[in-house]
Amino acid sequence: MGLIQAERIMREDPAHARLPHDADYAHGAAFIDGRFCSVDTAAIPITDVGFLHADAAYDVVSASAGQLFRLPEHLARFEQSCAAFRLRNPYNERQTIAVLSRLVQLAGTREAYVWWCVTRGAMPDSGSERGNPSAYRNCFYAFVIPYLYIADDDTRNRGLDLRVSEQHIRIPEQAVDPTAKNFHWMDMKLSLFEARDRGADFSVLLDARGNLTECPGANLFLVRQGQLYTPDSGCLAGITRATVLELAAARGLPAHLTRLPASALREADEAFLTSTAGGIMPVNSVDGRQLGSGGPGPLTTQLHNDYWEKRWAGWHGTPVDYSAAQTTHTDLLIEARHHP
Ligand SMILES: Cc1ncc(COP(=O)(O)O)c(C=O)c1O
Incomplete structure (x- = not known):
């Protein structure tokens, strides 16, 4: 018995083919602190200490054949990582799922690499406050790109x-x-x-x-x-x-x-x-x-x-909703981010 050629199946089998998507999302879609954009133009503020000090928690879930694999476990681990680093996800679980699903939908990827993080946020105005976790506004960023195989x-x-x-x-x-x-x-x-x-x-x-x-x-x-x-x-x-x-x-x-x-x-x-x-x-x-x-x-x-x-076969899978109906739902949650 040989190995299933999973990468070839993902590339060639119609059940795995990428769905129609806007040309802006050809390389993937991103969500930067409340807004959806192309992964090519996504940028974070240079003073975010997530970038300056690696002060962040993140997670990655994958989708194959349009199903996110073990999403609840990834979300739970992510919240534990945030807690360990005294970070707070500004979005609740339902909102986080909605953002991630919307990104997969925008990119049209049935084979997807789904990455998200919470960073500490920008440096506080006063340097003497940098040791105070509540002086920061933690930020949420995410992106989705076609599935990434670290061993093809x-x-x-x-x-x-x-x-x-x-x-x-x-x-x-x-x-x-x-x-x-x-x-x-x-x-x-x-x-x-x-x-x-x-x-x-x-x-x-x-x-x-x-x-x-x-x-x-x-x-x-x-x-x-x-x-x-x-x-x-x-x-x-x-x-x-x-x-x-x-x-x-x-x-x-x-x-x-x-x-x-x-x-x-x-x-x-x-x-x-x-x-x-x-x-x-x-x-x-x-x-x-x-x-x-x-x-x-x-x-x-x-x-x-x-x-x-x-x-x-769907084991531990959460099917992604690729219909456009999700849009309103996700627009609402961007509001919620600023009025928790
Ligand atoms: C340091 C480290 N170890 C192990 C793993 C594998 O974890 P998982 O199977 O949840 O992707 C990862 C995943 O990125 C990792 O970053």
């Missing part, structure tokens, strides 16, 4: 080559809580560049004690003797990771959230990464050594295919 069909078919970073560790949880989805990406980005410099596709970050944490924008799983293992700390509680745990349970595969040394990954039979922007991404090698017989392993392939088949 070709890459998934051959499997990712991973490097465990030697130069960078994942930012400690006492510094920035990795379970709150945040803009602190420099450890992950630099490790990714390091991996590329060494001929690999992707990096894996350890914590200060040498335990596996996660990868840039993705959780990590390994398979050993028919059982799944994934780090229990130092990483985001990925929604795709939770999905894999459900898929594994449905197949009767034991799965463990636990501390894992880097050697466990190097000695694994199979491994894969999980992310909204790519689903389940098989690993070929770690630090130059092939896992198993190389390429996607049998359990990884099963889980990968379960993931897409179930999603396309």
